Amino acid sequence: MISKEDIIKRFVSYVTVDTESDPTSDTTPSTAKQWDLANALVDELKAIGMEDVTIDKHAYIMATLPSNVDHDVPVIGFISHFDTTPDFTGANVKPQIIEDYDGKDIVLNAEQNIVLSPDYFEDLLLYKGQTLITTDGTTLLGADDKAGITEIVSAMEYLIANPQIKHGKIRVGFTPDEEIGRGAHKFDVAKFGADWAYTMDGSQIGELEYENFNAAGAVVKVKGKIVHPGYAKGKMVNSMYIATEFINSLPRLETPEHTEGYQGFFHLYSIKGEVDETVLEYIIRDHDKGHFEARKEVMQKLTDELNSQYEREVITIEIKDQYYNMKEKVEPVMHIVDIAEEAMKQLDIKPLIKAIRGGTDGSQLSYMGLPCPNIFAGGHNFHGRYEYVPVESMIKATEVICKIAELTALKNSK
Structure with a gap:
């Protein structure tokens, strides 16, 4: 024994x-x-x-x-x-x-x-x-x-x-x-x-x-423009507002606190923001390889759409696979x-x-x-x-x- x-x-x-x-x-x-x-x-x-x-x-x-x-x-x-x-x-x-x-x-x-x-x-x-x-x-x-x-x-x-x-x-x-x-x-x-x-x-x-999950990490950088707030009309671009658009455009119920079992998610685990630049850090998880690739594509397409909306590159994203x-x-x-x-x-x-x-x-x-x-x-x-x-x-x-x-x-x- x-x-x-x-x-x-x-x-x-x-x-x-x-x-x-x-x-x-x-x-x-x-x-x-x-x-x-x-x-x-x-x-x-x-x-x-x-x-x-x-x-x-x-x-x-x-x-x-x-x-x-x-x-x-x-x-x-x-x-x-x-x-x-x-x-x-x-x-x-x-x-x-x-x-x-x-x-x-x-x-x-x-x-x-x-x-x-x-x-x-x-x-x-x-x-x-x-x-x-x-x-x-x-x-x-x-x-x-x-x-x-x-x-x-x-x-x-x-x-x-x-x-x-x-x-x-x-x-x-x-x-x-x-x-x-x-x-x-x-x-x-x-x-x-x-x-x-x-x-x-x-x-x-x-x-x-x-x-186990297929896993990737994503770093989203949002560029703004900082000028004196008293003279900001038409000039200031607040990166934190654009970052909020990015966050709210991802499926709200596909986050860790709303998923279980084989359900995958996007997890925002860090925000560092000022008017001039905001950095979002995500992890992406899914058991299914196809769904995993689709999640990465969703984040890339969202980045492209927001850049198109603002008619310049305000957002860059770097996605790196971590494990499978x-x-x-x-x-x-x-x-x-x-x-x-x-x-x-x-x-x-x-x-x-x-x-x-x-x-x-x-x-x-x-x-x-x-x-x-x-x-x-x-x-x-x-x-x-x-x-x-x-x-x-x-x-x-x-x-x-x-x-x-x-x-x-x-x-x-x-």
Whole structure:
């Protein structure tokens, strides 16, 4: 059995190390403090008996658990990231452990009246009677994705301690800067040497995902003319008004707060404006490649129309693709999803196969030649003060890793 106490101890040791990444940095990792946990993980992997433990100059960690069978088995991998999002502070995390959760409000911080309530976060009720790890209300928790690292290290330790569980060669990888979209940028797929892998970076227990958004970013620059407002008639052009026209011309209900499931969106996440110039920053998301291309075309056509209306180039737009739906790369090797699904079923976990409304290292890795579905790590309410993770979900995720390894060896035993 995988020990609850060991899982808690390991997880707490990770989340109390600040590893927040920084999108404004041009280094890898983007923050020096990520090295603190990275170096500790290298020491821990060696201590539990992993082989070929390496860390490169960019803090990418890889390690091997050798095969313990005498027949050929595909090499599989498990991957997680050790940075936390810059959306909310990850410094001085003080985890709270809630034993035998009673289904009621959890006071995270009495002084600041911060409450984690099932009235707002209904998923809490799924975990009544379980052990929850929460924040103290002033930081995020870091279950995204230190829960995944906890599960991978714990699974490797368990397999080493239980050689009667048969498995092929397993590779593990831990990456920096996933939260700022760079987790796979310098990942050496050839060095990793796996036939396929799984990111342990999902949320609710049972999640199994092999679809994600196609993604692009758009920067819209609107040029105005600034003159003295007392003498502005016929001369001033207020870029903020033109920017407002652009914003209001896009479909109002095709934004994140109005969409779900497979519905795509335009998301305006930054405005910086003065009379002379306004800059709008958007992300564009859609699971369907055709709809994705159409969304980009809508923004380009709107730019052209407004320029035509003003009879000069008042707007410029730059659209850059960011990542693509990994479904295209995973569907030809669907057996890797089937193995994960079977592993969950054998552990009495109901598989929740759905599309990710976001991105994942697995998307980029799939296009780099490493098909890489995503499996639940157990956390909820990522990127903020209300983040929590049920310990039982982390234990189950650890068991799923072990079972996938076992099933992969078994299916290739003839």
